[in-house]
Amino acid sequence: MNTAGMSHEQALQALEALALDALDAEERVAVLAHVAGCAICQQEMLALQATASQLAYGVKPVPMSSAQRDRIRTRLIGRAAADRVHPPELNPSANSVILVPHPEKAARVSRHWLESPASWLAMAASLVAAVSLATLYQVTKERDDIRRAYQYTSAQTSRADSLRRALEDRDRLIANITGPQVTVVTLASGGIRAPSARMFWDQSVNAWTFVAHNLPAPRTGRIYQLWLVTAKDKINAGIFSPDAKGDAVVRATYNLPKDALAAVAVTDEPSAGSAQPTTTPIIVGINSTR
Amino acid sequence: MPTDDTALLRRMADGDEQALAAFYDRWNSLVHAVVLRILRQRDDVEDVVEETFWQAWRQANRYLAARGSVQTWLLTIARSRALDRVRSVKRLREDPLEGESGEALVQQVGEGDASTDAESTERRVIVLAALSELPAEQREALELGYYNGLSQSEIAERTGQPLGTIKTRMRLAMQKLKGRLQILREDAR
Numbered sequence: 001m002n003t004a005g006m007s008h009e010q011a012l013q014a015l016e017a018l019a020l021d022a023l024d025a026e027e028r029v030a031v032l033a034h035v036a037g038c039a040i041c042q043q044e045m046l047a048l049q050a051t052a053s054q055l056a057y058g059v060k061p062v063p064m065s066s067a068q069r070d071r072i073r074t075r076l077i078g079r080a081a082a083d084r085v086h087p088p089e090l091n092p093s094a095n096s097v098i099l100v101p102h103p104e105k106a107a108r109v110s111r112h113w114l115e116s117p118a119s120w121l122a123m124a125a126s127l128v129a130a131v132s133l134a135t136l137y138q139v140t141k142e143r144d145d146i147r148r149a150y151q152y153t154s155a156q157t158s159r160a161d162s163l164r165r166a167l168e169d170r171d172r173l174i175a176n177i178t179g180p181q182v183t184v185v186t187l188a189s190g191g192i193r194a195p196s197a198r199m200f201w202d203q204s205v206n207a208w209t210f211v212a213h214n215l216p217a218p219r220t221g222r223i224y225q226l227w228l229v230t231a232k233d234k235i236n237a238g239i240f241s242p243d244a245k246g247d248a249v250v251r252a253t254y255n256l257p258k259d260a261l262a263a264v265a266v267t268d269e270p271s272a273g274s275a276q277p278t279t280t281p282i283i284v285g286i287n288s289t290r
Numbered sequence: 291m292p293t294d295d296t297a298l299l300r301r302m303a304d305g306d307e308q309a310l311a312a313f314y315d316r317w318n319s320l321v322h323a324v325v326l327r328i329l330r331q332r333d334d335v336e337d338v339v340e341e342t343f344w345q346a347w348r349q350a351n352r353y354l355a356a357r358g359s360v361q362t363w364l365l366t367i368a369r370s371r372a373l374d375r376v377r378s379v380k381r382l383r384e385d386p387l388e389g390e391s392g393e394a395l396v397q398q399v400g401e402g403d404a405s406t407d408a409e410s411t412e413r414r415v416i417v418l419a420a421l422s423e424l425p426a427e428q429r430e431a432l433e434l435g436y437y438n439g440l441s442q443s444e445i446a447e448r449t450g451q452p453l454g455t456i457k458t459r460m461r462l463a464m465q466k467l468k469g470r471l472q473i474l475r476e477d478a479r
Contacts, residue, residue, distance in 0.1 A: 016464035022435035022442050051468045053362040055436050057413040058421050059323040072340045080307035
């Protein structure tokens with residue numbers, strides 16, 4: 001189907017299928033691109049999505065056994081309790097995210113970017129990698145600081161528990177960026193201030209750690225969004241803002257096949273993020289280990 | 291009680307696992323029913339139900355009321371996780387409709403879980419009544435899309451109908467349902 005320049009009427013007639021997630025990929029992208037800039041379609045889309053969700057009530061209730069229900073409940077609470085005290089991030093602006101393979105949010109899509117991934121892959125290849133190796137030193141130093149603090153306060157149970165979790169988290173982080181199965185992708189840009197970044201992908205545990213430097217503050221109402229780029233998809237890896245120094249860390253867990261990662265990119269997006277990139281990447285790096 | 295749901299999500303976003311427990315208690319039956327309907331087999335249901343609520347816990351701070359009710363948000367997660375599982379094991383079933391007539395659909399009401407609350411039962415009556423009014427071919431297109439996760443092209447191929455016909459059926463079905471179920475959407479707000 002030729003979906004280039006989809007009209008309002010065409011998009012409107014596809015919203016029912018979009019709400020059911022029943023559009024083919026190309027048409028879905030074109031409809032989402034229209035919806036992102038059309039208040040009428042956005043309104044209709046919300047109503048249709050709500051309608052689709054009501055179909056759940058048409059399903060014949062089949063109760064779980066009490067044992068099964070309790071088992072899930074116990075596991076969830078246990079996982080949540082372990083997760084409850086979110087470990088401190090490397091800086092106040094850092095994000096810890098779970099990736100969403102199929103983001104619900106509609107977005108305007110840059111057709112140039114969608115249709116020509118090779119163009120910015122080539123751009124990445126032509127840029128010089130320039131990332132501070134001080135990242136590992138910094139993380140290791142923080143880990144040692146936490147270890148000392150932990151030992152000092154071991155008598156104070158509550159504080160110690162918090163520090164222990166932070167220490168474990170730093171241990172995980174160090175493992176995630178130094179382990180034997182870690183793939184490193186260096187990102188760079190051609191800007192004057194030269195933002196730079198590295199993505200550490202620990203394939204043994206599907207852990208992603210993105211560390212960036214010298215990023216300019218996003219404009220008001222905008223935010224940075226990280227993408228894992230494969231041959232077919234650009235996967236949302238989370239939104240983030242750098243701190244006052246331009247540094248940022250994003251950590252995520254996402255299972256990607258070993259050879260699937262083509263590149264990592266960061267784009268400037270609306271504050272809630274986008275379903276697909278809408279701007280040319282400000283920083284991008286190819287996976288040279290494929 | 292949409293306000294309670296929103297409050298629970300806020301507490302979950304703040305790291306209150308008791309809020310997750312309450313949220314799970316409130317919604318687990320519905321999530322289980324949807325997941326089971328999509329997976330058709332019980333093997334992975336428990337895992338997918340757990341992952342649905344786990345994703346809700348981890349992403350509670352992303353919920354935006356302006357984009358829909360908590361129920362819509364949660365069921366979207368549940369459906370996505372279930373369809374991911376189906377696709378990952380490539381065992382999508384061929385038969386979508388279980389041969390249900392409109393009358394049979396309505397008769398299902400009351401066969402359900404004795405513990406199902408009155409609100410859910412009332413919703414179920416309304417949804418099944420609305421579904422029963424759809425022509426069978428429209429309902430088929432709707433269910434193949436929603437429960438089996440098929441695209442319109444795949445539905446056309448599966449049913450042997452022209453793609454344009456499938457698009458029309460799906461569109462008409464959703465528009466009819468939108469009108470009939472408006473009362474539920476307003477309640478969920």
